[in-house]
Amino acid sequence: MDRLTALSLFVRIVDRGSFSAAAADLGLSRPVATAAIKDLEKRLGTRLLQRSTRHVHPTVEGEAYHRRCIAILADLEDADRGASGAIAGLLRVDVIGHLARTILLPELPAFLAHHPALTVHLGEGERFVDLILEGVDCVVRAGVLADSDMMVRRLGFLEEITVASPGYLALHGVPTSPDHLGGHAMVGFVSSRTGQPLPLEFTRTGEVIDVALPARVLVGTADTSAAAARLGLGLVQAPRYRFTDDLARGALVEVLAEYPPTPTPISVLYPSNRQLSPRVRVFVDWLVAVIGPLCAPNRNPK
Known part of the structure; x- marks a missing residue:
């Protein structure tokens, strides 16, 4: 396995907490993934991952390496985009179900036509999503958000x-x-x-x-x-x-139109420990353009 694929595999294993899930995400078998990480650890001369029967955790050295790998892969993606002008890869997002079906899906063909090398995995939900553990790049949620270590961009306020x-x-x-x-x-x-x-x-x-x-x-x-x-x-x-x-x-x-409820904030969240990838960046900009017309003035928002 080449170095770049090994780095991508290592990052996905840490993010997903699982060899099997990470291997499936990248279209690899579990034995191939296991062998690749063993080779990586041997080459670096240090243990990167602690394995248990249910979960995989990075060691202290693994956490530091994970941060460096994220930065390297993001820089490489930016470089590729600068050279080709294309946004490529798989983008995993989770969106409020009705918003996904009625507002985003009708506009999605134009978005994908503008980014022909991009694939979007569109999940629908209103539950809490662990972005890191579930391998999701960003989520769109309505309402007041609980405190978290996620980065938040406010898209507007829904009437x-x-x-x-x-x-x-x-x-x-x-x-x-x-x-x-x-x-x-x-x-x-x-x-x-x-x-x-x-x-x-x-x-x-x-x-x-x-x-x-x-x-x-x-x-x-x-x-x-x-x-x-x-x-x-x-x-x-x-x-x-x-x-x-x-x-x-x-x-x-x-x-009771004269006594409306306060507008509900709608936001997009993504992990704070990752450099914002070009895929997420263009998707968030597209969300602002699509959802903006639905939004009301900020009148005592929730």
């Missing part, structure tokens, strides 16, 4: 609205103020952090008002929340872009 189905409004009436929500119900969106349903949120003359309504249905994903709203199970709040089709065909109706 949020309150909706309900015509059938629900016919049964419960159309609310005219957050003060007059007696007798109404919400679809309870359960927070992954607290395990409790989030209250509805409204703004009035700059003041944020939280209203917790009864919820007979609790959900854990935004897609299920929207589906429950269409079935008349309660009021729901989410970014406006999610309901464009529903509003156009009358499946859902916006209510």
Whole structure:
């Protein structure tokens, strides 16, 4: 195995914490990967990895070598790009499911046509993703982010609205103020952090008002929340872009538009211990261009 492939393999093993996963990522067999790392350690005269039955950890020397390898590979990628002008390789990203399907996918053909040597692995999720362990280059998430050692670039703020189905409004009436929500119900969106349903949120003359309504249905994903709203199970709040089709065909109706929820920040995260690769850089710039038109002015954002 040539030196460059061995360096790439070593970095992937550290990032993934697994010989098997790293080998699969690079299209190698496990025995070939094992032999290559043994040869690398023999050539360097030091042990780079500590193996256990479940995980692989770098030694102190391995951690230092890993940092140098990341810088070398990033510099090489930049050099190749400077010589050819091409962005190449595999980009692994994880994006909020509905955003991926309805906003990014329609624009993706043009992006790939502009970068014909680039392959995008597009994962959909709203769960926490360990970028290093899972080998993901970057993730796109909405909402206030928990503290982490990830680098964060804010893409903007998504305008949020309150909706309900015509059938629900016919049964419960159309609310005219957050003060007059007696007798109404919400679809309870359960927070992954607290395990409790989030209250509805409204703004009035700059003041944020939280209203917790009864919820007979609790959900854990935004897609299920929207589906429950269409079935008349309660009021729901989410970014406006999610309901464009529903509003156009009358499946859902916006209510309390004079008291909107605060806009939700949307951000892209990537590991702080890596030099930003050209692949991630062009993808993030593309995200800004695609998601920007969906974003609202920064009005007391969450």
